[in-house]
Amino acid sequence: MSTATPEQQRALLELERVDARLRRIAARIAELQADPEVAAALQLRARAIATAKELEAGEQEIRGRLDAAEQKVARVQASIEKDRRRLEQGGSAKDLMGLQHEIDTRTRQLGEAEEAELEIMQELDDAVDHRARITPRLKEADAEARRRVAARDEEGRTLTAERGGLTGARAAAAEGVGHPGLLARYERIRTGRGTERPAAAELRGTACGSCGTALSPTDAAAFRAAAPDEVLTCPECGVILVRS
Numbered sequence: 001m002s003t004a005t006p007e008q009q010r011a012l013l014e015l016e017r018v019d020a021r022l023r024r025i026a027a028r029i030a031e032l033q034a035d036p037e038v039a040a041a042l043q044l045r046a047r048a049i050a051t052a053k054e055l056e057a058g059e060q061e062i063r064g065r066l067d068a069a070e071q072k073v074a075r076v077q078a079s080i081e082k083d084r085r086r087l088e089q090g091g092s093a094k095d096l097m098g099l100q101h102e103i104d105t106r107t108r109q110l111g112e113a114e115e116a117e118l119e120i121m122q123e124l125d126d127a128v129d130h131r132a133r134i135t136p137r138l139k140e141a142d143a144e145a146r147r148r149v150a151a152r153d154e155e156g157r158t159l160t161a162e163r164g165g166l167t168g169a170r171a172a173a174a175e176g177v178g179h180p181g182l183l184a185r186y187e188r189i190r191t192g193r194g195t196e197r198p199a200a201a202e203l204r205g206t207a208c209g210s211c212g213t214a215l216s217p218t219d220a221a222a223f224r225a226a227a228p229d230e231v232l233t234c235p236e237c238g239v240i241l242v243r244s
């Protein structure tokens with residue numbers, strides 16, 4: 001049976017208060033790091049970026065085809081103008097008929113090339129319009145993800161700073177217990193199950209202030225009969241119970 005003065009036992013409550021806040025901070029930081037809403041926003045942003053790149057690449061591909069179509073129209077026009085100049089210069093009937101046939105052929109090719117050029121121009125206009133309509137939504141997805149990440153990081157920095165400040169407070173609270181054996185017992189309870197948990201709580205009537213379990217009549221009678229310096233523990237959760 002371990003003993004400690006009532007004052008030393010009550011000092012554990014201040015240490016537990018600091019440790020409880022540290023546990024909440026650690027839990028909240030873990031929640032922030034795994035926040036599903038942030039993860040979803042980042043996934044949406046990634047898809048938005050991919051979509052924006054696809055739209056830009058699609059536009060560039062169409063512009064490339066339009067440039068090629070314009071060059072083809074220019075080449076056919078230049079060929080027609082060349083043949084017309086040759087036709088105006090005159091020549092044998094056979095040569096002139098050949099030139100006229102070539103001009104007629106090129107003229108049909110020009111019409112086809114211009115029609116293809118117009119189709120590509122319309123395709124480009126449609127692509128530009130589509131990009132203009134969808135870009136605001138893509139930008140909003142990016143902005144929303146940035147807002148959520150910034151809020152998460154800001155809260156994380158605040159919690160980390162608070163945790164750093166509590167380091168000194170915990171050291172002072174641990175020193176304030178003034179009983180190495182009692183402190184060691186507290187630490188064994190706090191970390192003994194592989195994860196940090198409450199190690200001290202106030203006895204509230206006949207109930208544990210940590211797990212809330214009410215003492216059995218036998219345990220309640222034993223607690224009432226215990227000496228003030230006897231260190232009591234909850235039969236259910238094992239925390240040190242401090243009498244007020």
